[in-house]
Amino acid sequence: MWSLVAIVAACGCAKPLPEAASPAAQLYASRCGSCHRPYAPESLTPSMWRVQLEAMEPKMAEAGLPPLSAAQQQQILSYLQRHAQQPQ
Numbered sequence: 065m066w067s068l069v070a071i072v073a074a075c076g077c078a079k080p081l082p083e084a085a086s087p088a089a090q091l092y093a094s095r096c097g098s099c100h101r102p103y104a105p106e107s108l109t110p111s112m113w114r115v116q117l118e119a120m121e122p123k124m125a126e127a128g129l130p131p132l133s134a135a136q137q138q139q140i141l142s143y144l145q146r147h148a149q150q151p152q
């Protein structure tokens with residue numbers, strides 16, 4: 065069982081999101097996975113996620129997508145930060 069997990073984790077390609085079935089993961093995948101694939105939460109540190117989330121706002125506005133509400137933003141950010149890469 066654990067060796068299978070290790071193989072899947074080492075691949076890093078089409079890896080499912082953590083807590084894939086949770087509302088936060090689904091919100092993240094639907095709002096942040098339409099222009100590019102939803103990046104793996106563990107690919108960035110918590111502070112980098114905060115910056116990236118803010119950086120996406122003008123892109124979403126340009127594309128005519130509705131902005132994230134404060135609650136959605138908070139939900140996505142806390143989901144990403146919970147699974148983020150731990151800063152050294």
Ligand code: HEC
Pocket residue numbers: 095096097098099100103116117120123124125127129140
């Ligand atoms: C309207 C389209 C669009 C949506 C929706 C979108 N992005 Fe992006 N995103 C982009 C583009 C275009 C880039 C390319 C880099 C750039 O232009 O800065 C990007 C780049 C990124 C990067 C940086 C990747 C790198 O290699 O540096 C991250 C992380 C990211 N987006 C996260 C998110 C998150 C989180 C959300 C949801 C809140 C989101 N994106 C929603 C268009 C979008």
